[in-house]
Amino acid sequence: MHGAISSARFKFVRLHNNFMRTANEEGVKLILPADVFYNTEMHLCRDISSLAVGTIGSDIKVCDAFSASGVRGIRYAKENANVKGVTFVDIYEEAAKAIVENVKENCVKDATVACEGVNKFLYDNEFDFVEIDPFGTPSPYIHDSVRCFRKKKVAWLSVTATDVAVLCGAHAKACWKNYGARPLDNEFCHENGIRIMLGKIALVAAEFDFGIVPLFSLSHKHYMKTIVRLHAGAEKAFESVRKLGTIRWCKKCLAHESSFGFNGGESDECQCGGKWDYAGPLWLGEIHEKETVAKMRELNTKREYANKEKLEKLLSTFDAEIGMPAAYYDIHCLCKVLGITAIGTDEVIAQLAKKKYKAVRTHFRPTAIKTDAKQKDVISAIKAACRSQRRPGRRG
DSSP states (O other): OOEETTTTTTTTTOOGEEEEEEETTEEEEEEEEESSSSOOOOOHHHHHHHHHHHHHHEEHHHHHHHHETTTHHHHHHHOOOOOOOEEOOOOOHHHHHHHHHHHHHHHHHHEEEEEEEEEHHHTTTTSSSSEEEEEOOOHHHHHHHTTTTTTTTTTEEEEOOHHHHHHHTHHHHHHHHSSEEEEEEEETHHHHHHHHHHHHHHHHHHHTTEEEEEEEEEETTTEEEEEOOOOEEEEHHHHHHHHHHEEEEEEETTOOEEEEEEEETTTTTTTTTTTTTEEEEOSSSSSHHHHHHHHHHHHHSSSSOOTTHHHHHHHHHHHTTTOSSSSSSHHHHHHHHTOOOOOOHHHHHHHHHHHTTTTTEEEEEEEEEESSSSSSHHHHHHHHHHHHTTTTTTTO
């Protein structure tokens, strides 16, 4: 394997000069030189990703690209019996050396470390599961990641994006350039960002005759994360592309609508007199798979993660989001438009339930709900909740 650093080559290498700190994450012991990146804020991301890995097929060959300390790939190998082997890739030699030490420290079998550029390495190799976790946009690495699956019937791609400001619309030109999509800087921009990223993955996968099924999608703190399963076949690729479309939004009243296809409609007027704006093309299919989320929840009960309770709450919310329309309503934002004091989210959900609408909380925003009700019905529910709280004997 060109550019590979084998365990044998570095068997007696010790990084004496740069040992600055150590860490322990879920039983994985890490030796961390000063110039090797390790992000403690991604602990939850690695937890939930490892749960997903534990739900997929057997004898999985994993590529952990942008490995840095190697913690993610090591955890995949140690926590999941279905992982046959892990190849760690990092272009920086100090990181590659540290990975070798960490692999040996944690007794990971069937491990290879490659000191090479990610795209060049993926172009020359094949895997069942590829992890892309770069600094910034993952967009330049999606093509070669999917290409390395070209002989597979089923494969998995795990993508992390930290260019959240781009996907959320703060830098619209960069989003057009990197993802080929128009973002919206609005109250549901984080869901838009996930859907823009999935849309990009679906289009690239289709070039290689793959359709995609998102296993889960997460927006958390400074990053967005998704793992998708790819299925070979021109018809499956076509079906995925058909799930792309646009979401339009009115800045004046906060109404939104989604439609398949590539219609912007930004010049149209909303019924409130405001002007529609839009985001897309983006993914309008499901962002989580129900069966996978159920398996992840079951697996979480068997693991003693530090984030166990937080993971269950998050996965439970994922499950509730399945089957709900794209985008959400932020109750506090709607209350501001109405000129009234913010009302509790649960009270609005209860009022919508009385009218036989489905309404659930979303992981994207604590003050928001996903619902099959129209904007006018959500506003009616908000007003009804306000009236209910003003009844005699109720505390405000």
